[in-house]
Amino acid sequence: MKREGTATRALWHLVSALGAAVFLAPLFFTVSMSLRPIDRPYPTRLELLPAQATLDNFGRALRDGNLLAYGANSLLVVAVAIPLTLLVASWAGLAIAHARPREQRALTAFALVALLVPQGLIWLPRFLLVKWLGLMDTPLALILPAFMGTSALFTLMFTWAFRRLPEGLLDAAALDGADALRVWWSVAMPVVGPTILAVTALCFISYWGDYIDPLLYLKTPARYTLPVGLSILQQADRTRWSIVMAGAALYALPPLAVFLAAQRFFLSSRRTLWLG
Template structure:
């Protein structure tokens, strides 16, 4: 027991203490705005206008209930789920196949195409916004959810290809060769061998795709004019742009927007770290 205690004491070097203190400070600074958001969502209008205290003196769920029902947040929630869900499915379906080809198959120009995808990581998405809007207008999909899903899927290509290709490369080549000896084709090897072994990486990609898609504002604001197709970020903007902003309702809307992301991460966190580590270790 004494040996364990002395080992713990030796590990707490001044450098570690400074690092822990910096991380604790960063956590407080990061969580403080979130705490105010939760606090505001639980306050009535009069109390939040008085301000000055973090803990609600008269906590109430009426603000959340009224914001949810009066502003039809459920409809906007379904729109966000639809766009984010279709984007995740499209990313996993398209780029898992592309990454398998880059990692396993041998074809002319493989290295060039792979590094071309990786190079796209350094292209700011805002630079293609205007050409994208013009193209979608000519295709007749501007202002639709499909006009959001397709650019989101395309924009996720560089990071997804990089992570999944490395994840597939980390799988022993002997498994592929053994499956070929047993008579399996490439499609069956991909479905039965590579996808199951890459589940943590696939879940990581799903989370990394879903979160920014869920929070996307710029392209959504430019594309959508029909209020019935609004996603949650646009609904929150409409809530904040009134003549007399109701700050407690804005906080309640923000909480409704962020809770699904937190739940998603909590559910997938045990896969997330393993998947990210496996995807970047090579």
């Protein structure tokens, strides 16, 4: 039995290492290509690190692609969307978690069904809503989903996290005279820290990597976000892939840093979600 358990763990580690290699290989070769001087021919074989590696391409990408301005626009959207998402999703999650059993099952089922709706089906209704609200060509058009919790997944994550709270904890706080906001802020939220960090990381990646919404709602180039700016850089420098790859590496750095920083809490929250 012990030998079988050791073999199973070894196989699991091998599969995990292969999976990690598959996902990390594109990032590695992006960085490798970004270090290649633009006046050198492209390699004809596998090259881990280019000869005469240089960081000049990163400066060219920032300058020629105006990536700093586009990055500032993306940071603005992220800085507003994340707190709004945490606020709305946690409120909804707490309400569902402590609703009566019948309402709780119905609301949870509704959230699960919402996760199954393809994004393409809501682009037209959301476009018409943004146009009706007069938010076209403004950052608020990109932030609008945060007013609804961004994704039903985030509401479900908070729901399952709050369901693990002791039954009498919130009731005791209410008996002590705490109102609903006080119970939410002082009692419920401090207990679900891993879920907060996991939702923050996923929300950051969602808004940082959003490419479709800026194309749909923004018309002024100065308001474009970083994914659109990177696409513009790619079209302008089709023959200088080292500069394009440098821009792609800069674009991937913030979400990678956020995910690595919150990885332990993300895994903890995922176990909470699946275990209920």
